Amino acid sequence: MGLVKHSFAVNRRALLATLAALPASSITPLASAALAQAPGGVLPSWNEGAAKQAILDFVRLTTDRSSPSYVDPAERIAVFDQDGTLWVEHPMYTQVVYCLERVPAVVEKKPELKDIAPFKTVLSGNREEIARLSLRDLEEILAATLTGMSVEEFNADAKRWLQTAKHPRWGRPYTELVYQPMLEVLRYLRDNDFKTYIVTGGGQDFVRVYSQQVYGIPPEQVVGTAGATTFGYDKDGKPFLTKEPKLLLNDDKAGKPEGIHLMIGRRPYAAFGNSTGDREMLEWTGAGPGARLKMLLLHDDAAREYAYGPAQGLHDSKVGTFTQGLYDEAKQKGWTMISMKNDWNEVFPPATVGRTTR
Amino acid sequence: MGLVKHSFAVNRRALLATLAALPASSITPLASAALAQAPGGVLPSWNEGAAKQAILDFVRLTTDRSSPSYVDPAERIAVFDQDGTLWVEHPMYTQVVYCLERVPAVVEKKPELKDIAPFKTVLSGNREEIARLSLRDLEEILAATLTGMSVEEFNADAKRWLQTAKHPRWGRPYTELVYQPMLEVLRYLRDNDFKTYIVTGGGQDFVRVYSQQVYGIPPEQVVGTAGATTFGYDKDGKPFLTKEPKLLLNDDKAGKPEGIHLMIGRRPYAAFGNSTGDREMLEWTGAGPGARLKMLLLHDDAAREYAYGPAQGLHDSKVGTFTQGLYDEAKQKGWTMISMKNDWNEVFPPATVGRTTR
Numbered sequence: 001m002g003l004v005k006h007s008f009a010v011n012r013r014a015l016l017a018t019l020a021a022l023p024a025s026s027i028t029p030l031a032s033a034a035l036a037q038a039p040g041g042v043l044p045s046w047n048e049g050a051a052k053q054a055i056l057d058f059v060r061l062t063t064d065r066s067s068p069s070y071v072d073p074a075e076r077i078a079v080f081d082q083d084g085t086l087w088v089e090h091p092m093y094t095q096v097v098y099c100l101e102r103v104p105a106v107v108e109k110k111p112e113l114k115d116i117a118p119f120k121t122v123l124s125g126n127r128e129e130i131a132r133l134s135l136r137d138l139e140e141i142l143a144a145t146l147t148g149m150s151v152e153e154f155n156a157d158a159k160r161w162l163q164t165a166k167h168p169r170w171g172r173p174y175t176e177l178v179y180q181p182m183l184e185v186l187r188y189l190r191d192n193d194f195k196t197y198i199v200t201g202g203g204q205d206f207v208r209v210y211s212q213q214v215y216g217i218p219p220e221q222v223v224g225t226a227g228a229t230t231f232g233y234d235k236d237g238k239p240f241l242t243k244e245p246k247l248l249l250n251d252d253k254a255g256k257p258e259g260i261h262l263m264i265g266r267r268p269y270a271a272f273g274n275s276t277g278d279r280e281m282l283e284w285t286g287a288g289p290g291a292r293l294k295m296l297l298l299h300d301d302a303a304r305e306y307a308y309g310p311a312q313g314l315h316d317s318k319v320g321t322f323t324q325g326l327y328d329e330a331k332q333k334g335w336t337m338i339s340m341k342n343d344w345n346e347v348f349p350p351a352t353v354g355r356t357t358r
Numbered sequence: 359m360g361l362v363k364h365s366f367a368v369n370r371r372a373l374l375a376t377l378a379a380l381p382a383s384s385i386t387p388l389a390s391a392a393l394a395q396a397p398g399g400v401l402p403s404w405n406e407g408a409a410k411q412a413i414l415d416f417v418r419l420t421t422d423r424s425s426p427s428y429v430d431p432a433e434r435i436a437v438f439d440q441d442g443t444l445w446v447e448h449p450m451y452t453q454v455v456y457c458l459e460r461v462p463a464v465v466e467k468k469p470e471l472k473d474i475a476p477f478k479t480v481l482s483g484n485r486e487e488i489a490r491l492s493l494r495d496l497e498e499i500l501a502a503t504l505t506g507m508s509v510e511e512f513n514a515d516a517k518r519w520l521q522t523a524k525h526p527r528w529g530r531p532y533t534e535l536v537y538q539p540m541l542e543v544l545r546y547l548r549d550n551d552f553k554t555y556i557v558t559g560g561g562q563d564f565v566r567v568y569s570q571q572v573y574g575i576p577p578e579q580v581v582g583t584a585g586a587t588t589f590g591y592d593k594d595g596k597p598f599l600t601k602e603p604k605l606l607l608n609d610d611k612a613g614k615p616e617g618i619h620l621m622i623g624r625r626p627y628a629a630f631g632n633s634t635g636d637r638e639m640l641e642w643t644g645a646g647p648g649a650r651l652k653m654l655l656l657h658d659d660a661a662r663e664y665a666y667g668p669a670q671g672l673h674d675s676k677v678g679t680f681t682q683g684l685y686d687e688a689k690q691k692g693w694t695m696i697s698m699k700n701d702w703n704e705v706f707p708p709a710t711v712g713r714t715t716r
Binding site for chain 1: 432435454509530551562563566570576577578580584586587588589596597598599606607612613615619620621622623638641642645
C-alpha cells in the first residue's frame with residue numbers, strides 16, 4: 001500500500017482499453033423479462049441452486065444458536081466489492097466516467113489546463129485518443145477532478161451528476177443498474193443482524209454519496225480508496241475539510257484486507273467479489289475459523305448484462321480482471337461461484353417510470 | 359497530517375514531563391464516597407446543573423419529531439475523546455505505560471537493543487532518566503513496541519497486559535478507571551439511537567482491544583491514531599496482517615476531524631473532549647447546522663481524581679494540555695464545561711470484589 005503523492009493510483013484494473021468499447025454500447029434498452037413477478041420467500045431473484053443454497057446455509061450456520069459455527073451478532077460482518085459485484089462496471093467504472101465528464105468544469109476554473117494534455121485530449125471528445133491516454137494521464141485526471149475542493153462541494157457535485165448521468169446501454173441512471181439479487185442478499189444478511197459493508201477500489205467519498213439510498217449502507221460502512229483531507233478555516237473562521245491529492249488507502253487487492261483492518265478492525269464472515277482485486281479479501285475472510293462465506297460473481301450473461309472473465313476466456317477481460325490464478329484458487333478452496341445467467345432470475349430492479357434517481 | 363515514516367508521532371501532548379510524576383503516585387486507594395447508591399432516572403451520577411441539562415436538552419431537541427432540530431436516527435453520531443474524557447489519563451497515558459512495560463519483551467526478541475538507547479534507559483528502571491527521554495526516543499519506543507507483529511499477536515498481548523496491569527494510585531485495572539458519568543452518557547445517547555464513537559489520539563488498535571467490554575463501543579466505532587498494515591502469507595500460505603511503523607492517521611488536533619471524515623464520513627452532532635487536542639473536533643462538530651452538543655470536561659477534583667488544566671492554572675498542565683486559547687474559545691462559543699467536582703456525584707464505577715478485568 002504505497003503512499004502516492006500528488007496522484008491517485010489507478011492500478012487496480014486496466015481501465016484504458018475499456019474506453020475504446022464505449023461507442024459500441026449505445027442505448028439499447030433491455031427487453032426485460034426481469035420484470036416478471038418475483039416468487040415469495042427470501043432471495044426471490046435467486047434460482048434454486050448451489051449459490052443460493054450456500055447463502056442460506058451460511059446464515060443458518062452462523063445464526064442458529066445450536067450451531068457450532070454460531071456467531072455473536074456483534075461479530076457479524078459481511079463485505080461486498082462494488083464494481084461488478086453490486087452494480088455494473090462495464091464498459092467503464094462509473095467513477096471514471098464521472099471524472100472524465102468533470103474535466104470541463106475543472107478547466108473552466110483553471111483555463112491554463114485547456115491546451116495541456118491530458119485535459120486537452122479529454123475535451124476533444126475524441127474517444128480513440130482518450131483511449132490511448134496513459135495510466136499516468138488518468139491518474140492526473142482523477143487527482144484534478146476529485147481533489148482540491150471541500151468535502152461538501154465534492155459531495156454536492158457528485159450527487160448532482162448521479163441524478164442526471166445515464167448508462168449508455170440502458171439509458172438508466174447508474175444508481176439503478178444495481179443487481180437486484182445482491183440487494184436481496186444485503187437485506188437478507190441485515191435481517192439476520194449482519195452489518196453490511198462495501199469494500200471497494202472506488203473512491204470512498206464517491207460511493208458514500210449514494211450508498212445509503214442505493215444499498216441501504218450508511219457512509220460509515222463504506223471502505224474505499226481514500227485520500228487525505230486537510231482541516232482549515234474559511235475567511236469567516238468556519239472550519240472545512242479540503243480533499244487532498246494524497247493517497248491514504250489504495251483499497252484494492254492486498255489493500256482490501258488492509259482497509260478492512262483500518263476501517264472495521266474485525267475479520268468478516270462473508271465476502272462477495274467478482275475479480276482479481278477481491279482475491280485477498282476473500283482469502284482473509286476465509287482464513288478465519290468457523291463458517292465463512294466466500295462468493296465470486298461470474299459475468300456470463302451477455303444478453304442481460306455482460307459476459308467477461310471466465311465466461312469469455314480469462315485473458316479476454318478488460319474491466320474486472322479475472323485471472324486463471326483466481327479461478328484455480330476459487331476451485332481449490334471451494335469458493336462459491338455465482339453464475340449471473342443461471343443463478344439469477346432477475347438482474348436489475350424493475351424500472352420506475354419517471355424516476356431518475358434512487 | 360504528515361506521513362511519518364518509521365516513527366509514531368507523539369506530538370499530541372507533552373508526555374515526558376509526566377513520567378517524573380510517577381513516583382509520587384504510589385498506591386493510595388480512594389476512600390470512596392462514590393459507592394453511594396445512585397439516584398434513579400437517566401444520568402444518575404450527574405448532579406442537577408447546566409452540564410446535565412445541556413445533555414438532556416440536546417437529546418430532546420434532536421430526537422423529538424416536533425423539534426426544528428430533529429435529527430434522523432441514521433444521522434445521530436456522537437464522538438468522544440478517550441484519555442481524560444472517558445478514562446483517567448494521569449499520571450501517564452495508559453498506552454504509553456503499556457509500551458514502556460513491553461520493552462523487555464521486545465529486547466528479549468532483539469537482544470542487540472539491550473545496550474542501545476533508549477531501550478537501555480527504559481530497562482534501567484531509572485525514572486529520572488526515563489523522564490529525560492526525548493520525544494524522538496519515545497517515538498522509537500512506540501514504533502518498536504506497537505509494530506512488527508501480526509494484528510492477532512498485538513491484540514493478544516495488549517489484552518493480556520490489560521488484565522493484570524494496575525493504575526499506581528488506585529491499584530485497580532486501568533479499564534476500571536473509566537468515568538461512570540460518561541458511561542451513563544454513552545448509554546443514554548445510544549438509548550436515543552445515537553451511534554457512539556471514540557475519537558482518540560491513542561492507538562486505534564490498542565483501544566479496540568477493550569472498547570466493547572469497557573464502553574460498549576465496537577471496534578469499528580473506534581477512530582484513533584492508526585498505522586499501516588501489510589498483507590502477507592505465512593509459510594503455510596495462510597494470510598496475515600503485519601503492523602507497520604508507518605503512520606496513516608495522527609488522530610489528534612486537526613487530525614480528529616480528518617479522522618472523522620475518513621472513518622465515519624459524517625459530521626457528528628455531539629462531541630466530548632477535555633483538552634486542546636479536542637479543539638478542532640469540537641469546532642467541526644459545532645460548525646454544522648441545528649443543535650450540536652460541545653462539551654469539555656474540566657479536571658478540577660484532586661480528591662477523587664486529579665486537578666489540572668484550568669483548575670490549576672492553564673500553564674501548569676502536563677498531560678491533557680488545556681490552553682488559554684481553548685478556554686477563551688469555549689467561553690466565547692458557549693461550549694459546555696463539565697466540572698468533575700461539581701457535576702458528578704460519582705467518578706468511577708463501584709469496584710467489583712475479585713474482578714480484575716471488565
